[in-house]
Amino acid sequence: MTEQEPISTAPVWLPRIVGPALRFGDDVNTDELHPSRFYSLDDTTVRSGFLRAAEGHERRADSNLTGRVVIAGRNFGIGSSRETGARVFLLHGIVAVVAVSFARIFYRNVMNLGLPAFTCPGLAADLDHVADGATIAIGESPFGTVLQLGDGRDAIAVSPLDPYWEAVATAGGLEAFLRLGPS
Amino acid sequence: MSLTRRILDARAGEEVVPGSAYRWVEPELVLGHEATIALLIDRLARSGRRVRFPDRCFFAADHFTPPASAERAGILKRYLDFVEDQGIATRHLFKGISHQILVEDPRCLPGAVIAGADSHTTTAGAVGAFAAGFGSTDILCLLATGRVAMRVPDAVRFRFYGTLPAWVSGKDLALVMMRHFGEGGAGYRSIEFIDDTDPGRPIDMASRFTLCNMAVDCGAKNGLFVPDEVTWRYLEGRDGNADRSGDWRAFADDPDYVEQVEIDVSTLVPLVARPGSPSDIIPAAEADGERVHQVFIGSCAGGRLEDLRDAAEVLKGRQVPGTLRLVVTPASQKVYLDAMREGLIETLIAAGAMVTASACGACGGIDKGLLGAGEVCVSTSNRNFRGRMGSVDARIYLASARTAAASALAGRVVDPRF
Numbered sequence: 001m002t003e004q005e006p007i008s009t010a011p012v013w014l015p016r017i018v019g020p021a022l023r024f025g026d027d028v029n030t031d032e033l034h035p036s037r038f039y040s041l042d043d044t045t046v047r048s049g050f051l052r053a054a055e056g057h058e059r060r061a062d063s064n065l066t067g068r069v070v071i072a073g074r075n076f077g078i079g080s081s082r083e084t085g086a087r088v089f090l091l092h093g094i095v096a097v098v099a100v101s102f103a104r105i106f107y108r109n110v111m112n113l114g115l116p117a118f119t120c121p122g123l124a125a126d127l128d129h130v131a132d133g134a135t136i137a138i139g140e141s142p143f144g145t146v147l148q149l150g151d152g153r154d155a156i157a158v159s160p161l162d163p164y165w166e167a168v169a170t171a172g173g174l175e176a177f178l179r180l181g182p183s
Numbered sequence: 184m185s186l187t188r189r190i191l192d193a194r195a196g197e198e199v200v201p202g203s204a205y206r207w208v209e210p211e212l213v214l215g216h217e218a219t220i221a222l223l224i225d226r227l228a229r230s231g232r233r234v235r236f237p238d239r240c241f242f243a244a245d246h247f248t249p250p251a252s253a254e255r256a257g258i259l260k261r262y263l264d265f266v267e268d269q270g271i272a273t274r275h276l277f278k279g280i281s282h283q284i285l286v287e288d289p290r291c292l293p294g295a296v297i298a299g300a301d302s303h304t305t306t307a308g309a310v311g312a313f314a315a316g317f318g319s320t321d322i323l324c325l326l327a328t329g330r331v332a333m334r335v336p337d338a339v340r341f342r343f344y345g346t347l348p349a350w351v352s353g354k355d356l357a358l359v360m361m362r363h364f365g366e367g368g369a370g371y372r373s374i375e376f377i378d379d380t381d382p383g384r385p386i387d388m389a390s391r392f393t394l395c396n397m398a399v400d401c402g403a404k405n406g407l408f409v410p411d412e413v414t415w416r417y418l419e420g421r422d423g424n425a426d427r428s429g430d431w432r433a434f435a436d437d438p439d440y441v442e443q444v445e446i447d448v449s450t451l452v453p454l455v456a457r458p459g460s461p462s463d464i465i466p467a468a469e470a471d472g473e474r475v476h477q478v479f480i481g482s483c484a485g486g487r488l489e490d491l492r493d494a495a496e497v498l499k500g501r502q503v504p505g506t507l508r509l510v511v512t513p514a515s516q517k518v519y520l521d522a523m524r525e526g527l528i529e530t531l532i533a534a535g536a537m538v539t540a541s542a543c544g545a546c547g548g549i550d551k552g553l554l555g556a557g558e559v560c561v562s563t564s565n566r567n568f569r570g571r572m573g574s575v576d577a578r579i580y581l582a583s584a585r586t587a588a589a590s591a592l593a594g595r596v597v598d599p600r601f
Contacts (some may be wrong), residue, residue: 027366027460031568036548041221041258053570075367075402079566080547081302083222083319104371104404105302109318164205164332174320180230180327 013141013155015148017096017116019069023132026073028054030106033077034085046084047091066093069136071149073099073127077106086110096138098147098158100124111165114173120147122156184439185338186407186431187373190313192335194296204334212290213239213325214299214307216281217262218246223323224265232327234269240326241288242271243281248542251550279515279541282306282483286392287517289422293410293431298322298331303483303565305399309391310418311410311431316399336404338373340440345449346381350600352493353390354485354563354583357397358454359446362464364401372442374398376408377435380448388417389489396484397565400461409435453586453598458559458567458578467586468598476558478503478591479572480584481512481539482546485563488518488525490584495527497588497599498534504594509536510552512544535591548572554579561590 031053038049050065051057070076070089076099077085086109089097097110098118110117118138126149130136134150138158146155161169171177195206220242227233234240244262247255266273278284282303285291293311297304300322307314317331325331341360360374376394378386386394391408398406408414410431418425455470457463480486480494491513503509511531513519519541522528528538545552546564554560554577562572567579580596589599 029366029566029568031548031566031571035570039218040254041261042254053568053575055569058575075370078366078400078402079302079568081219081300081316081318083219086318101367101370103367103402105316105318108321112318112320162203162205162334163201164199164203167200174324175226175230178324178328180232180324 013139013146015137015139017069017138019067019095019136020133021071021130021136022065022068022094023130024054024070024072024076027075027078028072029079030077030082030085031079034082034088036080036082039082039084043091046088050088050092061092068094069138070094070097071123071127071130071136072097073124074101076102078103081105083109086113086115090115098123098136098138100127111168112174114176116169118145118147119159120156121159123147126153126156184434184437185373186311186375186409186434187313187338187405188335188439189434190294190296191333196330199332205332206334207330208296208333209330210296210298210325211239212241212295212297213322214281214285214297214301214304215240215242215322216245216301217248217259219300219319219322220265221258221262222319223326224261226323227327230327234271234326235329237270240271241275241285242266243278243284244276245280245542246547246549248277249540279518280483280486280543282396283487283514283518286310287421287515293414293429298325302399303396305403305406306392306396306483308395308398308405308407309388311408311414313405313407315405336371336373337441338375338439339369339442339444340377340435341374341444341446342377342379343386343446343448344379345447347384347386347448348451350453350585351448351451352583352585353386353393355451355454356386356390356448357393357484358456358464358581359451360394361397361401361456361462363444365462366400366460367402369398370402372403374403374406375435376406378408378411378413385413387489388413389487392487393484397461400565453583453600455586455596456567456581458580459569461565461567461581466598467582467596468601470580470596473559473596475507475561475590475595477508477510477552477554477560478587479510479545479552479560479562479564480587481510481514481544482564483514484565485584486512486514486518488521490563491518491522491527491531492525493584494588495530497585498592499530501534501592503535503591507535507591507594508552509534509591510539510545511536512539512551513541516541545572561587561596563587
């Protein structure tokens with residue numbers, strides 16, 4: 001994100017990622033996020049399937065979601081390993097995914113593709129107060145990575161990354177980390 | 184020590200990066216199919232690499248097989264060309280659902296480490312293997328290098344005891360597990376199952392496959408059945424012999440578990456998962472009243488020979504309503520042939536079933552049994568998410584083959600005992 005305007009209470013930390021929330025609840029599965037009929041090797045088809053079976057979000061793929069930060073509850077991305085279900089977030093320009101917890105394969109897929117994913121157990125208590133479109137900021141504080149929901153709220157601690165995921169995130173994805181990219 | 188820890192510790196190499204809980208693991212088998220492998224073919228080519236260990240690849244063709252559209256035929260062709268070009272064995276192609284044909288293979292053994300490009304790879308844990316699913320980028324790197332980064336998960340000890348009532352099957356046990364954990368309650372963990380039920384009617388292998396299959400649907404990294412007499416007999420029947428050495432149970436009784444669950448199977452009744460979530464469980468008797476338009480008996484969770492036997496027993500000599508679609512998809516061609524030899528296919532067709540080629544089919548919303556708006560399906564598969572089998576306005580109940588077959592006869596969701 002290029003937007004670096006400070007949020008209303010002066011943060012003691014520098015936001016690294018700022019964007020409007022795209023909000024989901026608990027146990028949102030990959031079939032809702034990206035139904036299998038949109039599985040394809042063609043990006044246009046994959047892109048058009050985003051959220052087509054997610055209740056209340058069925059038409060969101062038709063709007064501009066570039067720059068959004070996904071905010072979700074427990075067990076985000078449970079279900080299929082189809083990586084199109086993670087790639088579609090990148091195709092729509094989502095800049096980060098934050099959840100109380102992630103389903104294991106979905107988390108690996110998102111991180112492997114170079115989209116930052118943040119696990120934030122402390123988000124559970126506040127998720128109901130986050131409106132779709134509210135400003136979300138993620139950045140580094142002296143105490144580690146933190147998340148701020150909307151203007152003026154207290155920052156919430158993000159779970160520290162294992163050094164492996166730290167290295168993958170820094171490289172921008174697993175292929176880059178392993179230097180498997182185009183030679 | 185959990186069995187998963189024991190297996191992974193024995194196989195894990197160096198730390199991926201200093202201080203990390205992740206270590207490099209070299210699986211002896213990599214399961215793949217056209218839908219997930221097709222996503223990495225071009226990327227592997229661009230990296231200038233080839234599949235490093237083609238002999239470790241267990242590649243099936245089960246999702247778009249036979250293809251229902253020109254686009255999917257094209258995806259399948261790319262995959263088949265890739266398999267051929269990389270020198271990967273072609274003998275598993277078109278033989279059925281990857282997870283079923285893997286457990287029919289002599290290389291699927293206790294203690295094996297299996298990584299698969301599909302979430303339901305966990306199925307293979309029923310023989311006492313470590314088996315987990317991964318996405319295409321992990322599999323791409325695994326194919327190129329032979330290894331994947333993993334950490335040892337915390338383990339849950341999940342023990343069954345008591346006497347299994349008639350009419351209660353492995354699917355009902357899986358739904359008990361789903362009710363216990365919810366969709367994410369076993370997140371990142373290993374579920375290690377122990378069968379201490381009445382040895383006169385132990386939990387059969389088909390039920391164990393279903394339990395390990397659905398372990399991923401409550402968030403687990405892997406499900407693993409502690410090998411016992413049932414396992415050895417299965418392996419003897421499959422391979423002609425079984426290596427009974429190793430004190431598996433002693434490890435499983437060691438208290439390195441973050442949670443212990445004890446399930447008395449004696450009091451269980453046939454269950455269903457209500458539409459929308461595989462963990463929204465009620466007794467089948469309480470789902471009464473809803474008209475059913477399709478019954479699907481198939482998938483890696485519920486299309487095995489034992490499922491077809493259960494369904495045939497319920498349907499023998501009877502007829503499903505004329506407007507009800509009863510779709511039966513044997514999980515593999517071996518299952519299909521065995522069912523033919525036992526006369527099950529004839530019984531099912533006589534009762535009104537349409538029997539389709541062994542593939543994923545209706546379960547993944549791919550073909551041969553999708554649902555329209557307003558339709559209700561009772562399915563022996565593992566996922567009943569919104570839109571999973573077609574329209575977002577269709578409703579899917581998950582149930583055992585007995586409950587599904589009885590519901591087909593009644594034209595509504597019923598308890599098979601009544």
